[in-house]
Amino acid sequence: MVEPESEQVLDLLADDYAREILAYLSKQPMLVEELGEKCDGSKSTIYDRVDQLQSVGLVSENLQIDPQGHHRKQYETILNAVLVTFADGQYEIQLEIEEDTPDRFARMWGNIRGE
Template identity: 30%
Template sequence: MSLEPPPTEERVDLERIVGALDDEGCREIVSALEEPMTVDEIAETVDRPLSTCYRKLDRLTEAGLVDEATGVRNGSHSKSRYVTNFERIAIELDENRELRARVDRVKNHVLQLWSEVRREF
């Protein structure tokens, strides 16, 4: 019997995930992202400056915990929305006794994100 995780479960960079979630600002943003939001909406919700929110969102995106989609509003400037893309994160030992992070992804989150972006039209 193999102790490998099922193929549908992703192995991801443990340090990036733990580093992002160790950051209070990143955790606040993850908690706030119940639905797709713009950076302006996120900054207002978590009461942090836009520059801070951009840095935290970059960190969360690099860790693979947040996705960004860009839509165009009425032919004007693009407007990005951010959404979390996971339901659960597990830290576990693999068969070599090395720590691994497993991220259970949200199904069809991209479709949800695009439907939210399209509402801007």
């Protein structure tokens, strides 16, 4: 897995919706519609933030098939913690990211296929 850029992550975490989405997804995987209800945001805003979180590697996506055969994307966070330390006139950002083995394999396979 490619480590996300720390500066991008900090910029994204400055957004209220992004933080709320990560907080809700830390409890359980959710659909965008469910996140929209919880975060009280428009569907397009929630989709945008989820896409941004996914693009920097903080959210993963799973495809769910309902009983009628419809495909729906369910999201979950893989970010556990962000640590910012300041010392000697510099700062360092550390991300604690956790993926299980099947998710890691799926991400690597997607990268190989160019997805």
